[in-house]
Amino acid sequence: MAWWLIALIVILALLVALAIRDLVQTADPVLRTFPVVGHFRKLLSSSGPKLRQYIVAANNEERPFSRDQRRWVADTGAKKSAYFGFGTDNDIDRDSHLIIKHSTFPDATPIAENAPVPCAKVVGAWRDRPGAFRPESVIYVSAMSYGSLSAQAVEAINRGCELTDSLHNTGEGGIADHHRHGGGLIYQVGTGYFGCRNTDGTFSMDRMVETVQSANVKAIEIKLSQGAKPGLGGVLPGKKVTKEIAAARGVAVGETVISPNRHTAFGDVASLIDFVEAIADATGLPVGIKSAVGQQQFWDELATQMSSRQQGPDFITIDGGEGGTGAAPLSFSDHVALPWRAGFARAHRPFVEQGLDDHIVFSGSGRLGFPAESVLAFAMGVDLIGVAREPMLAIGCIQAQRCHDGHCPTGITTHNKWLVRGLDPTDKATRLANYIVGLRSEILKLSHACGVPHPALITADMVELFEEPHKAATARELYNIHDKSDLGTEIEVDIRAVMKHHSA
Numbered sequence: 001m002a003w004w005l006i007a008l009i010v011i012l013a014l015l016v017a018l019a020i021r022d023l024v025q026t027a028d029p030v031l032r033t034f035p036v037v038g039h040f041r042k043l044l045s046s047s048g049p050k051l052r053q054y055i056v057a058a059n060n061e062e063r064p065f066s067r068d069q070r071r072w073v074a075d076t077g078a079k080k081s082a083y084f085g086f087g088t089d090n091d092i093d094r095d096s097h098l099i100i101k102h103s104t105f106p107d108a109t110p111i112a113e114n115a116p117v118p119c120a121k122v123v124g125a126w127r128d129r130p131g132a133f134r135p136e137s138v139i140y141v142s143a144m145s146y147g148s149l150s151a152q153a154v155e156a157i158n159r160g161c162e163l164t165d166s167l168h169n170t171g172e173g174g175i176a177d178h179h180r181h182g183g184g185l186i187y188q189v190g191t192g193y194f195g196c197r198n199t200d201g202t203f204s205m206d207r208m209v210e211t212v213q214s215a216n217v218k219a220i221e222i223k224l225s226q227g228a229k230p231g232l233g234g235v236l237p238g239k240k241v242t243k244e245i246a247a248a249r250g251v252a253v254g255e256t257v258i259s260p261n262r263h264t265a266f267g268d269v270a271s272l273i274d275f276v277e278a279i280a281d282a283t284g285l286p287v288g289i290k291s292a293v294g295q296q297q298f299w300d301e302l303a304t305q306m307s308s309r310q311q312g313p314d315f316i317t318i319d320g321g322e323g324g325t326g327a328a329p330l331s332f333s334d335h336v337a338l339p340w341r342a343g344f345a346r347a348h349r350p351f352v353e354q355g356l357d358d359h360i361v362f363s364g365s366g367r368l369g370f371p372a373e374s375v376l377a378f379a380m381g382v383d384l385i386g387v388a389r390e391p392m393l394a395i396g397c398i399q400a401q402r403c404h405d406g407h408c409p410t411g412i413t414t415h416n417k418w419l420v421r422g423l424d425p426t427d428k429a430t431r432l433a434n435y436i437v438g439l440r441s442e443i444l445k446l447s448h449a450c451g452v453p454h455p456a457l458i459t460a461d462m463v464e465l466f467e468e469p470h471k472a473a474t475a476r477e478l479y480n481i482h483d484k485s486d487l488g489t490e491i492e493v494d495i496r497a498v499m500k501h502h503s504a
């Protein structure tokens, strides 16, 4: 019999088998009614996002990150020219378009290539913490745990942070060996107290001190919530708790672990401040909090109590509702917590009113890892920018949005041996470093265009947004931002001197 006839018979037999399976199954009514051909609908709908991403979508479409944004990160990471030709393809007078207002007389101080852009404030200075320090980089990698990220991805990030003197936030999954490649750490503590817990899941100060002393930890962040899923706990199923994950988190191998939706070590603003102070006393390190912004009362009360007690967090990270996550219900990601701009403005204001904003280092995260968005954040009052998904893009993420199902094709959010093989931590560390250096450098160039030597000196009048077609307002007007004589004269003099020191 001819080979093609055999092939035809085999194909027909397979199709008949598939048709029988479709007809007898009860889970999918489309396949039961349209055996075999029903699979084409599935194939097309699963290919839709990919086809749109590569062929149909315009440069500024797609969320969370547009093609232009992804290209900018990838090109900057690969040290290719991140220039675009022919001029803007945006409608620049509508859709909240951001305009940075340059000075006719830009700052002309020459800046060395790869110059660091240090933080304008010293973290922990106000409360005189023994471990107070000035972060060398205004950009740091925001919290993403080992567990939600692969070992290779965590290692690449830590090495990339080391290369750029940037901080690496561990995320709430504890400190693993992959976090120990030289990059300075912000150790994040969530409601599961991973790395600082007793066997019953409550907080242990002794374990906290041990963990902090075991690694290159520069600061500690107590996570109250994150923008993508505030007020929601989490479960790590026992089958995912490998030996390495168990060691990092301080739990038993194979044990299902629960992160409650709120802390058990404190329950109101006063006890939160006590908790911060107790950790700072025991470790000597600056201690901060991270939160998305929901009900205003918390921020008003925190600022009031910090002012009357002259105690409390050394830094405050505000995460926007547009923030990322490994996995969350859509209702939480889409609808819980304010977007970054509105949230930051509301949370920051009470600290300004209490005269505390010069003492606290403010950090922001929520799609801020691009030069213009960073400038807006600085203009609104941040001192540091945390970036999470943008570094993922720099180390190879293609926005497949498979972080939650273990099938990330780029090996970043999976532990599948075959998939992680593709991610070389040393190569990707360089990509991340190039992205951070490129981002800092462009932020600095924008600051110079505005006539100031450091992004913290950009004011809320220097940035406008087109809220309605053809109608713009300054960030100060839109978000009711205080006057930026705010950056106390001492801090301003200090950061000007630091930048002069770094000039070429």
Ligand SMILES: Cc1cc2nc3c(=O)[nH]c(=O)nc-3n(C[C@H](O)[C@H](O)[C@H](O)COP(=O)(O)O)c2cc1C
Pocket (backbone or CB within 6 Å): 142, 143, 144, 145, 148, 149, 170, 171, 172, 173, 188, 223, 225, 226, 227, 290, 319, 320, 322, 323, 324, 325, 326, 365, 366, 367, 368, 369, 386, 387, 388, 389, 390, 403, 413
């Ligand atoms: C895969 C992944 C894991 C994350 N894990 C944590 C976490 O453990 N703790 C936390 O506070 N935020 C976590 N986040 C949120 C980020 O730290 C960040 O706040 C948010 O994604 C906004 O930054 P971006 O827009 O630059 O991604 C995670 C985000 C991603 C994408």
